[in-house]
Amino acid sequence: MSHHLFLLSPSDTPLYSLTHFSAKPSQAAQSPLSANLPSWSTSAFAGTLTALSGASSVVQASTQGGGVRMGGGQDRHVIQMIANASLDVIEEVVRRDNGMYLKSVDKFNEWTVSAFVTPGNMKFVLLHEGKNDEGIRLFFSEVWELYVKTTLNPFHTAHSGIVSGVFDARVRASARKHL
């Protein structure tokens, strides 16, 4: 089961991204309609469509026996598209919801999107498959703390990417712990 974390600046630019594979098996039930997809065209545009509709990742899963997905089998571009598109919902929910942790704000293809919006309008977006509300909440609050520590650096601006190795290592550790 994989998780994708993106830290997005208020101008929708990713400052940090992380792909985490947890050992827990994926429990999402597959829709019967996702099976037996036709290979209907070979043009490049059809490939785009296939990828965007989420079909390729499903095919990938089925060939590996439906178990744990390893490696970057999923189309990274599509994952990013989904994360980006989910901002629409996040922005709307933030307008009426006071909480910082927005659990499962959006679902797209097989992905569930949880988000965490800091008071500075930084958005942490996590794409996940299973349901793990409490773990994700803990994970987000740890990432938030780490993020705040990073911003304490006077040389860090709101638009610069986070390249700190320490930050990365700690986020990964936190992901291992909670996800």
Next chain:
Amino acid sequence: MEYNAFASLSHFRILLVPVGSISRATFDQWAAEIRTLENLRLSDIPPGTKDEKARFMPSPKSKGYLHLCFPTHPPPSSHYAMSLFRPSLFPLGVIGIASCSHTDSLSSIAAEFNATVKDLFPPDSLYPLAKNCFVFEEDDGTTNLNLGDHLPGLVIIPSMMGNKKENIETLLADLCSNILAEFSTVVNTLESPLGNEYLNATLFPFLPSASDFPRQLVDDEPERLSRVPSQPEHSPVPARRVSTPILGMKRNPSTGPSSPMASARQSTLNVPMARKRQSLIGAASSHGRLFKVLGDLFILAGRTEDASVWYTEALTLFKTSTDSLWHASTLEGLATLSLLDAWSGQGFQTSISTSKEPWGDISERLDQAISLYGRPGPLPEPDQRYDLHAYLYTVAILRHSSLLFAAWAAKGWGPLAFTALMHPGPAPYIPPTLSHPDSHLPRNRDRLSSFSGVTRSQIAAVLSQVHGPWLLHLGHRERIAVLESVAYLYSSLGYHRKEAYILREVVGCIMDLVVCAREEDGRSYLPGIAANGKESGDLGAVAVKGIERSTGNESVLKLVKFVCEMHGIDVEAVTFVNPSTQDEGGAPQDVNADDVQEDPYGWPELQIGIIREALAVAEALPDPPSVAQFSLSALKSLHAVLGDDDQHHMYFTSGKALTAAKRRGETRSIEYWSGRPVVSIELLQPPPSRLLVENPVSVLAQQRSEGAGQISQMTGPFLYNPRKSVTARGSTLVVTDEPLEFVLTLRNPFVFDLEIQNLSLSTSGVAFDMKPISLTIPANSYHPVTLTGKPLEDGSLVIRGCHVQAPGGASREFLLPLATAEEEEHRFRRRSAAACESDRTKYSGLESRSKKSEKRNSTLVASALSKRTIPKFLECTVVPEQPLLRIRWSSLVHGAVMLYNGEKSTLRLTLENVSNLPVDFLRLSFDDSTIGPAQAALAEGDLSIYDAYETEYQLINRPVFSWDREQEDTEIPAGRKVAIVLTCSGKVGCTSGGIYISYGYLHRPQSTLSQPQETFHTRQLSYPVLVTVYHMLECHNMDVFPLDQGGCEETSEDGRAILFKDVEEEGWCLFSIDVRNTYGLPFEVTLNRVQKNAPPTSTTCIVAPGATTRMVLPLKKIQLPEEITSQAIPMLSDRQFVVDKTKLSTAEYKLQRELFWYREELFKSVRGHWREAGGTRSGELSFRQQRMTLPMLATLRTESIRIHLELYRRGSETSEEQISVMRKNGTYHPAPYQFVYLRVRIANLSFQPLVLTADTTVDPADHVIQEGVLSDVPIGRLEKGEERELEAPLCFVACGRFHVQVEARAVDGAVREARVGSATLKVVVSEDNPE
């Protein structure tokens, strides 16, 4: 396509087809006319005649409506499997629309109509149930219509007819009546046991064709298919035996569903049939599906009560079975029913009891339906129709989301929502709440949410279920339609990112079809779509691309652009300009336009992916201008994040695309794109020989009186000279018709070599002639390039910036203001304002896209902007043509001169006038390496007066170079040569020098009689000289001694004798100086005495290398009047007067001045010269470094009172004869005990009369006898030059040495006495002295 119509299950579809040679416009007109009839009252429908056929006929009193819907194209063939599952998908009737003109006969129209209908539907299709053809008369009754009346299925609508709409309505009602009658036929077939078996045979059952059907049921089938539906009277009576009584009961049911009655019906219906069929086919089937079909048909027929009854029946049966699709469909039907009830105002059953949203139960049912659709099928049939399954699933979701959306957009449950749900119309329906100008604001959307109680995320949550891999199961048409609807909903919700996501898929679908169609040899891929007039343009593209037209490209590109825009890529950052309308190539770009960095927006990785895709789309269409535009825009706006390969690829793609576009006849050209290429423009200084200097005419007058030019040039009387700075700045001077060189610094931020086709300067003012150049800027670098041009007339030339043109693009002007302090400050302010705001995020998400930044500049940056002044540009003053000189020849070898210190030599320069203008003004100025330090020392002001004088003296009176102007001819005609002679003197410490020749053409003919110009221009030639000065003779220890006569007499050397020939004892002194030769050659040194009151003489000696020689020269004492000595030490230059810091008393001042003036006099009297021993070179020897001390001064100066002492004796007591006492070596030798007389002669040599007294002292006084008083002897007043004598008799009474001293005192006023002169006499008294 009306997939998003919520109530599509209740829509009574009638297909409109064009027949014959009807034009599209006419067809559209009539179709629109027909479409205005959305609802048809059931009461308007003529009831059928036969009881059997009248099952679906409305009673004349019923209140319901038929909801008509008029598509213009048939359903796709794949849908025919659902002909029983969902009859509402299919056109129940067909109306042909024909227009009638002279040529067409009605029979041919009828035949064509029948053929068309046959063509459109598969042969074994159930539908259409009825057809009719409307022939609209074209013009006033001139056609041959009278014979058409008896053609079946053809109705003529004359153009004369007034109320066409009413007529059409009647005709439609007839048609509907026929269709409703046909419903009964279908149902009758299904109600037969065999029919029911067929119904339950597969997931998507169909009615088999007549041949497969058992005999007893077939009897009516062929007739039904062949029958002309417009004449229902002719159809034979079908045999209905089994279910007539049961269903007959249902024809006019009670207003509410009565459950006991239903259950009773069920039992009577169920039991016998199940048993009966078991034996026949081998499978007992429930009647669930049958009831559901009945419900569907009743809904279509507008009889909601009946439908509701049948649906409820079906539901109870489905609950126990696993027929999930049919179950779900039934739920959908029920949901539609609720809406219909609400719409027709009959009220809803649940609204009274619950506080829930009124659409809650509809929503719940749809939810159930969706989950049922999504559930895996009970048995994986070999021929499982995934496409239909997925289709039903997606349509159900869309139905659900459109319900929520309509409620949201209509601010709740009301007529507005009903309209949206019932009849959204053929075009995408935009509710009025979303179409007003403010509707895109989140505020508005939030308001809608709060009014309706539906949040946008709720709708989105429902809607997002539609998206998944199953979309691939759908057919092309359905997929595009579904995606379109999803995109439409997302767009209306304001979820633009999601919309962009979906639109990417739409574009993917369409482009896939385009590409595939092309692979199939250009044949149209889906012929059905081409006819679809009311589709959005992108679908049109699918069909027309096959025949090489670009009609739909624009729409596809519009989608692509939208996707790009949503991701913050400005694909129109580079636009096309029309060269015919805009020859200058766009407004000149300001220098500051890209100064302030916007915060980056967007997701770089996504942006790159999307721009790549956009390029691929544009290339595949193909649309070369867009390819070029996209790639160049991406390069311009995204080059910071684009990889190297991408940049290269895009650059070459754009180049290819531009040439392709030109080949295809593209007239527009693309504007210049690569940001701002020009960083700076500089005017290259001309070579120094061409450099022009502007001088005021007043300089001319000044220069004539030369004076102390050297120093005044640099150090004026004021520390700050405002005029000086003004003349120093000012604009650059250039000359007409002489080439100018500009250095442009160009920047290429890309990783590829940037080609520039044309680069030229943009100038204003006088005409400027230059040729544009083309060049390539290397990758990722700053590249300087030189542009050359010529001003053609005199005046002012302003260089505004430059024009740049990329290959295949339009030229563009870039302004480049001068970096003045103001400009710099302005820029700095902008930058700091931007930096101040950079970390404060005021706009987030999509609003932070830079495109909207125009509005938001209202803050600091804008305020900085508003203070903009008119920028200053690089400006040159072009002056008329000027002559040009050059140095043709010089007498120096390698420009170097070697001199001994103090040596003078001459230097010749030959100047040639190479222009065709004469030179009538020539001035020379010089510089050497000693001037600088000396002037610096002077400017410092720390020098004592004495030193300052000395330094100035060196500067002014001993220049290294000098030119006697008076001798020279200062006019050089055009093309002639002139030689000038300079003098060069050696001065220690000088290492280099420069000769500057300023020249100009002053007296040029004036074109007008206006006032003469205030300035004139000169050019300067410079000639550097390397100077080497050997310092070979050093002078030390200058001294002045009193001349002692005694020493003089002993000298016997010839030279000295001559030297002292004229020297007297009194009034002379001895000047001596040590001369040392530090050079390797012997020098002959001569000292000359130049004194007015003494004959000139000289002394010469050879100073060997390394030797020091003392040279001596007797000098007559000098006396200077007080007027001279009391003068202050003069300043030779007009430099600033500095108040002396040393505080000296008056006496000290006096002394200082005396010292100064006597020294000057001394140097005037003694001149030193040297000559190379055995050589010809000679020069002057300067003593100026020697200092004068007080004793020297005392010696040198003529005393004011001269006292002469003499001893004599008388020959006898009485005689007057005076015999001088023997004198030897300045000493008198009288005999002891002899009376001698001391004669004291006092002369006043000063310039004023003095009153004197004299004291005489003899030492030792004890051994001398004198007569009278010796001290304080009054002498009286001595006039100037007057002399007086005193005599005193003395007698030395012992042998030995005696000193006689006489002192003169001036009696100044009353008290004070000062010694003004003294003299000493040495006396040696011995026995040997002669008497």
